[in-house]
Amino acid sequence: MAAITLDKVEVAFNGKTVLDRLTTELPPTGVTALIGPNGAGKSVTLRVIDGLVAPNSGSVRISGQRPPRRAFVFQRPVLVRASAAANVELALTPLRITRAERKARARAALDRLGLSARADHPATLLSGGEQQRLALARAWAIEPDLVLLDEPTANLDPAATELAEGLVDEISRRGAKVVLVSHNLGQVVRLADDVVVLSRGRAVEHGPTRAVLTSPRSAEAQAYIKGELPWTFFAAAS
Amino acid sequence: MLDTFNETIFRLATLDRDVVSIAALSLRVSLAAVGVGLLLGVPLGALVAVARFPGRGAVVALLNAFMGLPPVVVGLFVYLLLSRSGPLGAAGLLFTPSAMIVAQTALATPLIAALTRQIVADAEANLGPQLRSLGLSAVRRSAVVIYDVRFSLVTVALAAFGRLVSEIGAVLVVGGNIDGYTRTMTTAISLETQKGDLSLALALGLVLIALVVAINAAALGLRGYAARAYGSA
Numbered sequence: 001m002a003a004i005t006l007d008k009v010e011v012a013f014n015g016k017t018v019l020d021r022l023t024t025e026l027p028p029t030g031v032t033a034l035i036g037p038n039g040a041g042k043s044v045t046l047r048v049i050d051g052l053v054a055p056n057s058g059s060v061r062i063s064g065q066r067p068p069r070r071a072f073v074f075q076r077p078v079l080v081r082a083s084a085a086a087n088v089e090l091a092l093t094p095l096r097i098t099r100a101e102r103k104a105r106a107r108a109a110l111d112r113l114g115l116s117a118r119a120d121h122p123a124t125l126l127s128g129g130e131q132q133r134l135a136l137a138r139a140w141a142i143e144p145d146l147v148l149l150d151e152p153t154a155n156l157d158p159a160a161t162e163l164a165e166g167l168v169d170e171i172s173r174r175g176a177k178v179v180l181v182s183h184n185l186g187q188v189v190r191l192a193d194d195v196v197v198l199s200r201g202r203a204v205e206h207g208p209t210r211a212v213l214t215s216p217r218s219a220e221a222q223a224y225i226k227g228e229l230p231w232t233f234f235a236a237a238s
Numbered sequence: 239m240l241d242t243f244n245e246t247i248f249r250l251a252t253l254d255r256d257v258v259s260i261a262a263l264s265l266r267v268s269l270a271a272v273g274v275g276l277l278l279g280v281p282l283g284a285l286v287a288v289a290r291f292p293g294r295g296a297v298v299a300l301l302n303a304f305m306g307l308p309p310v311v312v313g314l315f316v317y318l319l320l321s322r323s324g325p326l327g328a329a330g331l332l333f334t335p336s337a338m339i340v341a342q343t344a345l346a347t348p349l350i351a352a353l354t355r356q357i358v359a360d361a362e363a364n365l366g367p368q369l370r371s372l373g374l375s376a377v378r379r380s381a382v383v384i385y386d387v388r389f390s391l392v393t394v395a396l397a398a399f400g401r402l403v404s405e406i407g408a409v410l411v412v413g414g415n416i417d418g419y420t421r422t423m424t425t426a427i428s429l430e431t432q433k434g435d436l437s438l439a440l441a442l443g444l445v446l447i448a449l450v451v452a453i454n455a456a457a458l459g460l461r462g463y464a465a466r467a468y469g470s471a
Binding site: 047050051052069070071072074078080081082090091093094122124125142148 | 364365367368370371372373374375378382385386388389464467468469
């Protein structure tokens with residue numbers, strides 16, 4: 001449970017505005033998808049929510065009784081030169097659980113993502129798809145309140161994508177808030193409860209997934225979805 | 239000339255006492271200096287890589303410039319520091335192996351710190367956001383980054399050892415090239431060549447070259463191992 005309120009968030013890199021007084025409120029549960037063209041500010045929005053990027057102005061509030069336990073899955077998996085299991089265990093060190101519990105949870109997470117046989121394998125030598133599954137396993141193992149996913153299945157084959165989507169669904173059903181950046185509108189339809197359309201650093205539309213994708217109101221959302229829909233949405237729907 | 243070669247081979251083949259003891263002292267001094275240099279230089283380099291503070295650019299420029307410090311000048315400063323009238327004169331270290339370790343540590347530390355800074359900065363740029371996102375403490379983040387670049391740091395240590403074992407300026411100034419006490423391979427080669435004992439000089443020269451070649455081979459082997467074991471060094 002973590003409602004996220006972004007209020008007039010402004011971010012600029014080297015004088016170039018990336019988020020332009022972005023204002024939106026994401027519901028405390030379910031999966032929210034951030035969609036929009038390249039350069040719209042989707043990844044930066046995730047980083048602002050995670051606290052990795054401090055806004056130049058505006059505020060980010062995340063509701064909840066305690067600071068949310070977060071998990072961020074980046075577009076390109078970031079792994080330490082250690083075994084797959086060690087990478088998951090490292091993510092569990094801030095949780096104040098015993099070493100034995102860490103090991104058990106890491107094994108369970110690897111098992112969940114079909115990586116049991118790779119547990120002792122160097123993480124950086126896994127295939128691109130396996131590395132991304134490992135990053136997802138790490139996120140799953142944390143049992144997070146808030147999960148931020150930046151195109152998590154961009155490098156995955158269809159079978160691994162299905163596995164990853166099942167995992168995201170499971171994390172969401174466990175009560176975590178999921179914010180997903182994806183260009184795959186079929187995936188957005190399958191996973192997201194609501195959709196925020198970003199364009200040039202602003203939220204131009206926010207509503208239930210089907211409503212936004214089938215009858216977008218703003219010109220920017222219409223243009224983006226028109227460009228994307230014929231390839232992915234109907235393929236997913238059929 | 240042929241006699242010199244024959245004598246050199248004889249000295250090496252019979253593990254001549256002078257050759258062995260001088261080489262052993264060189265190794266002891268340079269290995270100790272690399273050890274202390276790693277203890278000081280790795281945390282310093284890592285700190286400069288990840289911390290943001292006023293004047294950081296100047297510190298980076300200084301570290302990089304200090305990588306190329308002339309050993310003889312470092313020796314001179316350490317000499318002034320350790321000489322009887324210097325601030326650390328009371329310790330009585332001048333013209334001892336300890337003084338040579340101090341001087342070589344002063345040479346090694348900026349080299350190790352500057353190389354570590356670059357390596358850690360690159361790794362931090364890659365790992366930093368993920369590690370911060372996981373909520374790891376600053377200390378643990380630094381430890382993870384240093385662990386991630388461990389193979390590169392071993393290469394740094396080997397590079398530092400290569401520089402130290404083959405330098406002459408610093409050890410000569412603070413050690414004094416005392417026979418059987420502070421005579422290293424480089425100072426001995428210089429002296430024996432002047433005295434005309436070319437076989438000892440040549441034998442030590444060959445040991446030194448063998449060491450440098452071995453260090454480079456070890457660095458290469460390590461890179462190969464790291465690439466096989468983890469995909470990159």
